[in-house]
Amino acid sequence: xxxxxxxxxxxxxxxxxxxxxxxxxxxxxxxxxxxxxxxxxxxxxxxxxxxxxxxxxxxxxxxxxxxxxxxxxxxxxxxxxxxxxxxxxxxxxxxxxxxxxxxxxxxxxxxxxxxxxxxxxxxxxxxxxxxxxxxxxxxxxxxxxxxxxxxxxxxxxxxxxxxxxxxxxxxxxxxxxxxxxxxxxxxxxxxxxxxxxxxxxxxxxxxxxxxxxxxxxxxxxxxxxxxxxxxxxxxxxxxxxxxxxxxxxxxxxxxxxxxxxxxxxxxxxxxxxxxxxxxxxxxxxxxxxxxxxxxxxxxxxxxxxxxxxxxxxxxxxxxxxxxxxxxxxxxxxxxxxxxxxxxxxxxxxxxxxxxxxxxxxxxxxxxxxxxxxxxxxxxxxxxxxxxxxxxxxxxxxxxxxxxxxxxxxxxxxxxxxxxxxxxxxxxxxxxxxxxxxxxxxxxxxxxxxxxxxxxxxxxxxxxxxxxxxxxxxxxxxxxxxxxxxxxxxxxx
Numbered sequence: 164x165x166x167x168x169x170x171x172x173x174x175x176x177x178x179x180x181x182x183x184x185x186x187x188x189x190x191x192x193x194x195x196x197x198x199x200x201x202x203x204x205x206x207x208x209x210x211x212x213x214x215x216x217x218x219x220x221x222x223x224x225x226x227x228x229x230x231x232x233x234x235x236x237x238x239x240x241x242x243x244x245x246x247x248x249x250x251x252x253x254x255x256x257x258x259x260x261x262x263x264x265x266x267x268x269x270x271x272x273x274x275x276x277x278x279x280x281x282x283x284x285x286x287x288x289x290x291x292x293x294x295x296x297x298x299x300x301x302x303x304x305x306x307x308x309x310x311x312x313x314x315x316x317x318x319x320x321x322x323x324x325x326x327x328x329x330x331x332x333x334x335x336x337x338x339x340x341x342x343x344x345x346x347x348x349x350x351x352x353x354x355x356x357x358x359x360x361x362x363x364x365x366x367x368x369x370x371x372x373x374x375x376x377x378x379x380x381x382x383x384x385x386x387x388x389x390x391x392x393x394x395x396x397x398x399x400x401x402x403x404x405x406x407x408x409x410x411x412x413x414x415x416x417x418x419x420x421x422x423x424x425x426x427x428x429x430x431x432x433x434x435x436x437x438x439x440x441x442x443x444x445x446x447x448x449x450x451x452x453x454x455x456x457x458x459x460x461x462x463x464x465x466x467x468x469x470x471x472x473x474x475x476x477x478x479x480x481x482x483x484x485x486x487x488x489x490x491x492x493x494x495x496x497x498x499x500x501x502x503x504x505x506x507x508x509x510x511x512x513x514x515x516x517x518x519x520x521x522x523x524x525x526x527x528x529x530x531x532x533x534x535x536x537x538x539x540x541x542x543x544x545x546x547x548x549x550x551x552x553x554x555x556x557x558x559x560x561x562x563x564x565x566x567x568x569x570x571x572x573x574x575x576x577x578x579x580x581x582x583x584x585x586x587x588x589x590x591x592x593x594x595x596x597x598x599x600x601x602x603x604x605x606x607x608x609x610x611x612x613x614x615x616x617x618x619x620x621x622x623x624x625x626x627x628x629x630x631x632x633x634x635x636x637x638x639x640x641x642x643x644x645x646x647x648x649x650x651x652x653x654x655x
Contacts, residue, residue: 178224183250185222187241193218198532204236205530210575211236212536227252412449416442417537420454420461427461430619432469439465453535456486456494463501472508479505490533496525497541500549507556515553522546540581544573548585551592560596567592580621583612587624594628599635602628603644610647622651 188196193215200213209232220226228251229237237249247253423438439462446455459482466474479502486494503518526546551566567589574582587609594602606628609621629648636642 178227180224181222181250183248187249188218188222193222200233200236200240201530201532203240204232207235207239209236210539212539214536228254409449409451412445413451413454416445416449416451416454416458419445420457420537423465424461427465427468428618428620430623432465435465436462436469452485453489456482456489456498457535457537459485460498460501463498463505467501467504467508470508472505475505475508476502476514477505491531491535491538492525492528493530493534493538493541496522496546497538499525500546500553503553504549504556507553510557512557515557519550519553522550540578542573542575544570544575544581544585547573548581548588551585551588555588555592555595560592564589564592564596564598579612580616580618583609583616583618583621584624586612587621587628591624591628591631594631599632599638599641602632603638603640606632606644606648607640610644610651613651 191199197213197215197218200218201211204211204213211232213233217226221229228246234246237246238244241249419438419442423435423442426432426438427435439458443455443458443462446452446458459478463475463478463482466472466478479498482498482501483495486498499518499522503515503522506512506514506518523546526543547566548570551563551570554560554563554566567585570585571582571589574585576582586605590602590605590609593599593605606625609625613621625648629645632638632641632645636645
């Protein structure tokens, strides 16, 4: 057999357990320790989605070096200690290892799923903060690292899907978030999938969210659709463990929502509606209320943007009914904002104000351990931005501009796409509120970000602002903005 030709050096070495980290956890359960990590992150302004499984992976040695966000959190939790003291490998020993592994690993012939022992670039995070002071992350290398992230995630998924069994699943050989057909893999017999495939699926969701936060949806959507097809093929392959099956259903549903959002944000509303409906069906079949609430949340947002405000209200209300027992005030806050957006679209100011008041009240209850991982984007900045959109829809431009300005100021700098979006909202509100010079200045700030962000939503908003400003082209700064905006290439 071809697999007998492998030498021992070609098999991935089993990771060494991180006994130092296990000792630091003490008598707390992995879930309790994960909650401590999340609280520590909030103390220093970081957002990490640590859970019991992540703690288990660290203790098992699968994560040899944490990403920068986790590093800051751990060093905050254990002052005076280094990463080595915590049982991790030096970052310099982990960097650069991937290229050799990818080149040499005989992917078609591997007989067991490969481990992914390093996590130096945020493999468990919705975003990865870049540390400009870190000697291994020079500013000029940021784009190269982003390309590495896509390549690293592709390798994880490729290994998982190619060892997953089944003609359809085995044929899923991922390039940079895209699929190519692998005939040798397709010829292998069917076997049931397991935890490794579930890990890869969840990792794909995180990676797509990370890239969207940084760059917007336009360049990602077509590449992300193929992994979604492969994810649903995994469900057909089946699993011997109920817990793994639940993770696969949840992961496939979350991936459907993520791909739906990429379609939504890039103006492909029909595609987005289909993906959200697929996620909703998956949630109901699996009996997963958290996934169902997420699907309804995005369906409401899409309905609002597509000009169906009554559907937006009903979908948001359905989401709130499902989400109430989950125990996350922040989730309830976001869902109330989705409802408020629908009421604004119906020109129902009273209904909108009531929903906004609920949103603020829920938000002020603070974080909870029950907050979903996908809500990492939702902070005070997003609350302000969504309220701004409500007032803009109701025609109160000055009030909308005030909230949009706060949103842009409050937004975490790692969420580049959201900064561009909030500033575009501000520019449009200022223009429609009769402040063309301030609108042009805000528009210029958005144009400065377009080399990093590819979002049809942002470009559409900016085009609308330009049309409003045309009669004011003689105002200070407006002419320069209009000329520069006219020279920007449009997204295909």
